[in-house]
Amino acid sequence: xxxxxxxxxxxxxxxxxxxxxxxxxxxxxxxxxxxxxxxxxxxxxxxxxxxxxxxxxxxxxxxxxxxxxxxxxxxxxxxxxxxxxxxxxxxxxxxxxxxxxxxxxxxxxxxxxxxxxxxxxxxxxxxxxxxxxxxxxxxxxxxxxxxxxxxxxxxxxxxxxxxxxxxxxxxxxxxxxxxxxxxxxxxxxxxxxxxxxxxxxxxxxxxxxxxxxxxxxxxxxxxxxxxxxxxxxxxxxxxxxxxxxxxxxxxxxxxxxxxxxxxxxxxxxxxxxxxxxxxxxxxxxxxxxxxxxxxxxxxxxxxxxxxxxxxxxxxxxxxxxxxxxxxxxxxxxxxxxxxxxxxxxxxxxxxxxxxxxxxxx
Numbered sequence: 001x002x003x004x005x006x007x008x009x010x011x012x013x014x015x016x017x018x019x020x021x022x023x024x025x026x027x028x029x030x031x032x033x034x035x036x037x038x039x040x041x042x043x044x045x046x047x048x049x050x051x052x053x054x055x056x057x058x059x060x061x062x063x064x065x066x067x068x069x070x071x072x073x074x075x076x077x078x079x080x081x082x083x084x085x086x087x088x089x090x091x092x093x094x095x096x097x098x099x100x101x102x103x104x105x106x107x108x109x110x111x112x113x114x115x116x117x118x119x120x121x122x123x124x125x126x127x128x129x130x131x132x133x134x135x136x137x138x139x140x141x142x143x144x145x146x147x148x149x150x151x152x153x154x155x156x157x158x159x160x161x162x163x164x165x166x167x168x169x170x171x172x173x174x175x176x177x178x179x180x181x182x183x184x185x186x187x188x189x190x191x192x193x194x195x196x197x198x199x200x201x202x203x204x205x206x207x208x209x210x211x212x213x214x215x216x217x218x219x220x221x222x223x224x225x226x227x228x229x230x231x232x233x234x235x236x237x238x239x240x241x242x243x244x245x246x247x248x249x250x251x252x253x254x255x256x257x258x259x260x261x262x263x264x265x266x267x268x269x270x271x272x273x274x275x276x277x278x279x280x281x282x283x284x285x286x287x288x289x290x291x292x293x294x295x296x297x298x299x300x301x302x303x304x305x306x307x308x309x310x311x312x313x314x315x316x317x318x319x320x321x322x323x324x325x326x327x328x329x330x331x332x333x334x335x336x337x338x339x340x341x342x343x344x345x346x347x348x349x350x351x352x353x354x355x356x357x358x359x360x361x
Contacts, residue, residue, distance in 0.1 A: 001030075001052060005048055005075050005076075005077045006074050007072070008044070008070065008071060009045075019068050020068060024047075027055060030049060031048075039154055073152075092164065097171055100172040106164060107136075111134070114147050115146070115147045122137065122138075123135045133153070136161055139166055183282045189247050191243070191287065192242065194234040198255065199230060208277075219333060233260055236261075239261040242259040242287060243258050244256055244278075244283060257284070261294060267303070270303050285320055288318075296341060307334045308332055309332050
C-alpha cells in the first residue's frame with residue numbers, strides 16, 4: 001500500500017461526495033483523512049489515501065474523474081501527512097510564538113509552497129489568491145508572495161496563512177515592546193504588554209497589595225476586582241496595559257506592578273498599581289512615562305489620572321514628569337490632566353467630565 005494526496009473539485013450537491021468516495025473504494029483505496037475547502041466553483045476535497053501498490057497516478061486520477069471529480073491533482077505523500085491538520089497548524093503557530101522571524105518558512109511548510117518572498121511594499125489590493133499565487137498583507141509592513149505550481153490555492157488556505165502572518169506580527173510587536181528596566185536601587189524589572197494569560201499573576205499582585213494600595217488604585221473600596229473585570233483590563237479595547245515582573249524571578253517571575261491606559265474619545269485615562277514592597281523605588285514613574293509615550297504615539301490629546309487628594313506619592317510621581325498639568329477637584333478626588341501633542345484629527349470629546357472623574361476600572 002502507498003500514501004497519496006488527492007485534491008479534486010466536487011459539486012456541492014447532496015450525494016456527489018459519496019459517488020467520488022465509492023469510485024475510490026471500488027479500487028481498494030482507503031481514505032485516511034479529508035479536508036473540505038469551500039470555493040465559488042464547488043467544494044475542493046483534499047484526501048490523504050492509502051492505495052494498493054499496483055495503482056498509478058493515472059489510475060487514481062481516472063477513479064476521481066469517474067466519481068464526478070474535476071480539476072484533479074494527485075501526488076505521492078509521506079507518513080507525516082497522517083498528522084491531523086489542526087494539530088499541525090497549532091504546531092506551526094507554536095513555532096511562530098517562539099520565533100516570529102520564521103514566518104516565511106512556516107508559510108512554506110504550511111502550504112507546501114514552491115517559493116515564499118517577502119517584499120517591503122504593501123499588498124495591493126490587500127491580499128488574495130489566484131490559482132498559483134497568494135498575496136498576504138504583513139501587519140508589520142510589507143507583504144508576502146507565495147507561489148505554488150499545483151495544486152491551486154484555495155480561500156481556506158489563504159485564511160490560515162493570513163492568520164499565521166498576523167500571529168507572527170503580534171508576537172514580534174510584543175517582543176519589541178518588552179524591556180528590562182534598571183531602577184535607581186539597581187533592581188531589575190521586565191516590562192511588557194499584558195495578555196490574557198497574565199490573569200493569575202495579576203490576581204496574585206492584588207493579593208500582595210495592601211488595602212490602602214488597592215483603595216488608592218480603584219478609588220472606592222479595598223476589595224479585589226472580579227476576575228472578569230481584570231480580564232477586560234488586561235486587554236482593553238482601546239489603550240494598553242503593561243505588567244512589570246521581578247527581573248530576578250526567571251520564567252516564573254511574579255507580577256509586581258500593573259499600569260493601565262484606557263482610551264475614550266480623544267483622551268486616555270492612566271492608572272497604576274504597584275505592590276507595596278516595590279513602591280517608592282521609581283517603578284511607578286517609569287511605568288507612567290511609558291504609558292504617556294504610548295498615548296503620544298497613539299495620538300491622544302491628553303492623559304487623565306484620577307488621584308485621591310491624600311495620595312501624596314502618586315501626586316509626587318506626576319510632578320516628577322516635568323510636564324505641564326491641570327488639576328480639578330471633585331470632593332476627595334483630583335483629576336490631573338496631562339496635555340499631549342495635538343493630534344491631526346481630533347475625535348469628539350466624550351461628555352460629562354464629572355462622571356469620568358468618578359469612574360474606576
